[in-house]
Amino acid sequence: MPVKRADKTPMPVREAGLRAHDFKEVNEGYCFSHAMFEAERCLRCQDPVCIEGCPVRVPIADFMHAIAAGDMPKAAEILRTANPLAAICGRVCPQEAQCEMQCHMTKRFGPVAIGHLERYVSDWEMQQPMSGEAATPWRDEKIAIVGSGPSGLVCAGELARMGYHVTVYEALHAPGGVLRYGIPEFRLPNSILDWEIASLERLGVEFVNNVIIGKTLTMEQLFGEMGYAAVFIGTGAGLPKFMGIPGESLNGVYSANEFLTRINLMQAFEFPRAETPLSVGKRVAVIGSGNTAMDAVRSALRLGAEKAMVVYRRSENEMTARIEEYHHAIEEGVEFHWLTNPIEVLGKDGWVTGLKCLRMELGEPDESGRARPVPIEGSEFIFPVDNVVLSIGTRPNPLLSRATPELKTHSWGGLLVDERQVETTVHRVYAGGDAVTGAATVILAAGAGKRAAEAIHADLSADRARAGRAAG
Amino acid sequence: MVKIVEKRQLTPITKLYRVKAPLIAKAARAGQFVIVRVREGGERIPLTITDYDRESGLLTIVVQEVGATTRRLGELGVGDEILDMVGPLGEAPDIPRGGHIVGIGGGYGSAALLCLMRELKNRGEQTTIIMGAREKALLILSDELNEVCDHVEICTDDGSAGFKGFVTERLQQMIDGGPPGRPDFVIAIGPMPMMRAVEKTTRAAGIATTASLDPLMIDGTGMCGGCRVTVGGEVRFACVDGPFFDAHEVDFDEAVSRSKMYVKQEHMAAACQRSAAGAA
Numbered sequence: 001m002p003v004k005r006a007d008k009t010p011m012p013v014r015e016a017g018l019r020a021h022d023f024k025e026v027n028e029g030y031c032f033s034h035a036m037f038e039a040e041r042c043l044r045c046q047d048p049v050c051i052e053g054c055p056v057r058v059p060i061a062d063f064m065h066a067i068a069a070g071d072m073p074k075a076a077e078i079l080r081t082a083n084p085l086a087a088i089c090g091r092v093c094p095q096e097a098q099c100e101m102q103c104h105m106t107k108r109f110g111p112v113a114i115g116h117l118e119r120y121v122s123d124w125e126m127q128q129p130m131s132g133e134a135a136t137p138w139r140d141e142k143i144a145i146v147g148s149g150p151s152g153l154v155c156a157g158e159l160a161r162m163g164y165h166v167t168v169y170e171a172l173h174a175p176g177g178v179l180r181y182g183i184p185e186f187r188l189p190n191s192i193l194d195w196e197i198a199s200l201e202r203l204g205v206e207f208v209n210n211v212i213i214g215k216t217l218t219m220e221q222l223f224g225e226m227g228y229a230a231v232f233i234g235t236g237a238g239l240p241k242f243m244g245i246p247g248e249s250l251n252g253v254y255s256a257n258e259f260l261t262r263i264n265l266m267q268a269f270e271f272p273r274a275e276t277p278l279s280v281g282k283r284v285a286v287i288g289s290g291n292t293a294m295d296a297v298r299s300a301l302r303l304g305a306e307k308a309m310v311v312y313r314r315s316e317n318e319m320t321a322r323i324e325e326y327h328h329a330i331e332e333g334v335e336f337h338w339l340t341n342p343i344e345v346l347g348k349d350g351w352v353t354g355l356k357c358l359r360m361e362l363g364e365p366d367e368s369g370r371a372r373p374v375p376i377e378g379s380e381f382i383f384p385v386d387n388v389v390l391s392i393g394t395r396p397n398p399l400l401s402r403a404t405p406e407l408k409t410h411s412w413g414g415l416l417v418d419e420r421q422v423e424t425t426v427h428r429v430y431a432g433g434d435a436v437t438g439a440a441t442v443i444l445a446a447g448a449g450k451r452a453a454e455a456i457h458a459d460l461s462a463d464r465a466r467a468g469r470a471a472g
Numbered sequence: 473m474v475k476i477v478e479k480r481q482l483t484p485i486t487k488l489y490r491v492k493a494p495l496i497a498k499a500a501r502a503g504q505f506v507i508v509r510v511r512e513g514g515e516r517i518p519l520t521i522t523d524y525d526r527e528s529g530l531l532t533i534v535v536q537e538v539g540a541t542t543r544r545l546g547e548l549g550v551g552d553e554i555l556d557m558v559g560p561l562g563e564a565p566d567i568p569r570g571g572h573i574v575g576i577g578g579g580y581g582s583a584a585l586l587c588l589m590r591e592l593k594n595r596g597e598q599t600t601i602i603m604g605a606r607e608k609a610l611l612i613l614s615d616e617l618n619e620v621c622d623h624v625e626i627c628t629d630d631g632s633a634g635f636k637g638f639v640t641e642r643l644q645q646m647i648d649g650g651p652p653g654r655p656d657f658v659i660a661i662g663p664m665p666m667m668r669a670v671e672k673t674t675r676a677a678g679i680a681t682t683a684s685l686d687p688l689m690i691d692g693t694g695m696c697g698g699c700r701v702t703v704g705g706e707v708r709f710a711c712v713d714g715p716f717f718d719a720h721e722v723d724f725d726e727a728v729s730r731s732k733m734y735v736k737q738e739h740m741a742a743a744c745q746r747s748a749a750g751a752a
Contacts, residue, residue: 210556239695249700261695262696272741274513399693
């Protein structure tokens with residue numbers, strides 16, 4: 001059978017029964033022959049449309065060709081130039097709704113596994129010794145990056161490559177933002193993030209943990225006594241939403257942020273060797289259907305829950321998680337309760353004992369264009385549970401905008417930016433990622449970081465030219 | 473890394489540290505707190521800022537050894553470093569101007585009144601501190617507190633120093649017109665049962681009261697929501713909206729219950745620590 005008529009090469013995964021009890025990565029990654037075979041499936045379209053599906057316009061066809069030609073250094077170079085977080089995006093991008101959805105192979109045989117190949121090439125790159133001397137910044141200007149999540153990391157890397165002195169300030173004790181505290185080890189190992197950060201350090205980027213801009217240092221200090229020429233805000237959307245139903249403050253109820261932070265950042269799965277506890281009972285209900293909900297419910301299984309379930313008021317069709325995570329969750333034994341709306345957390349002596357829900361049915365489309373879930377009268381019932389994890393979304397953190405009144409926001413908390421989508425209402429203060437858009441994807445944040453770096457460079461170059469003319 | 477430059481034993485389980493933290497000392501305001509982590513794999517715990525000196529860049533914290541992390545912190549001495557410290561966190565309390573302001577400190581909560589009451593006195597307020605402890609040996613910083621306010625009233629449960637009885641009994645005397653006079657505003661910092669008792673006392677007398685809550689926290693920036701407290705029927709985050717809240721509006725039942733969430737795990741961690749110490 002010609003390669004081009006073959007189905008998508010499946011990702012080798014660890015056996016569900018085993019992996020559901022530890023935090024090691026689920027996907028094992030392609031081997032060399034998988035990658036060569038899969039890259040051969042690419043049709044070499046004259047006018048490749050996959051690139052249209054990519055928020056940062058990775059020249060996908062070019063890196064496919066490089067893999068097929070066995071030229072990994074070139075494939076890696078193409079990828080990294082377009083997407084500095086390729087090793088991460090290869091693992092966490094919703095490819096099925098982006099590049100792979102566009103692929104001409106999709107209809108008949110399944111798309112070329114662009115995501116798996118992106119991961120393969122990046123993993124290959126990480127195996128190589130770091131080459132050459134560490135870079136030193138050669139420009140005069142210093143730039144401060146607030147937050148070390150995906151947009152901040154990308155912005156820092158791009159600016160360092162252009163020769164700027166870059167300092168990344170992180171509020172927590174370890175860099176990475178949501179990549180560190182949010183996404184679990186079984187989906188994105190910390191070693192990948194550590195490698196990305198180490199390579200940024202080799203580019204001359206300085207990381208400062210335990211500093212909160214807006215608390216430890218003000219924006220004014222950054223521009224004043226500290227002498228930064230520009231600031232990029234990549235503070236994400238880290239503020240958890242609660243439902244506002246009775247019983248949410250009972251012991252055993254967590255925001256997904258808290259649940260996952262205890263596990264990922266604080267390593268609660270190693271308690272008591274790691275000292276941060278987490279109280280996971282036998283039955284855990286996670287409310288929501290996004291990637292964070294999948295991460296939380298699968299983490300609950302790994303921490304010993306016998307019954308781990310997702311409760312969502314809409315149907316499977318409206319689920320927002322990556323399809324791969326959904327499939328993995330099913331394989332691992334997660335239960336899904338669609339069209340089920342929680343209305344109260346029940347408790348006894350301060351602890352969760354159950355989740356009262358209503359059955360829903362789908363009605364007319366709502367303002368989001370999705371069918372509106374409507375309660376079925378008299379359908380009230382109770383899930384007996386020990387924990388409830390709320391994963392119903394997050395908002396931008398108001399901490400910095402509260403401390404900096406000139407920094408204007410939308411009513412929902414997102415930072416206002418100019419028509420270029422990069423500069424805030426404060427001169428030479430830029431922003432990108434979830435802090436601007438509200439909770440979105442790693443790749444969109446990476447794209448915003450890159451765009452901001454280009455704008456910062458353009459604006460500072462213009463400032464230099466003006467200063468030069470004035471001096472001349 | 474934050475270097476310890478001074479250590480004082482205040483009681484058998486309470487220690488005062490002065491640490492070199494210039495950025496935090498420069499930004500700190502009375503009533504704010506820091507979050508520390510003592511070792512790799514350690515917990516993040518909030519600690520109230522007892523005092524700060526912008527010139528020298530020194531920050532004073534008082535630690536009572538109640539759990540695994542505070543015990544580990546208590547083992548550190550001058551020259552040692554605290555792995556991580558971030559802050560200042562939370563908001564300084566909004567204390568109305570004018571009138572007689574009474575700060576009530578229970579146990580090591582008294583330490584948190586130090587820079588707060590000094591600031592109020594410097595602002596020109598009439599200030600009184602009522603500090604309480606089980607016995608004389610457990611009173612902390614009474615000399616220092618004496619310098620930062622007009623009156624210090626000491627209460628001990630056993631009468632070994634000052635007034636014999638609870639801080640609320642002494643408070644009631646003042647409300648009833650006893651010296652140094654009826655409070656116009658009360659600040660309560662201490663164990664939950666004490667703050668609750670103060671709240672009950674001042675509610676009956678119609679005296680506005682703020683309490684400094686100290687719930688479990690991780691990040692301290694509003695990200696986890698673990699520190700949520702119900703105040704006036706609304707969910708608030710102690711880390712970013714607090715730590716000071718209108719004591720008459722706080723749901724103390726819920727706050728007490730939430731503070732006990734990990735009692736079982738804390739015992740387990742303590743047992744592990746003891747067996748590790750035994751092995752060493």
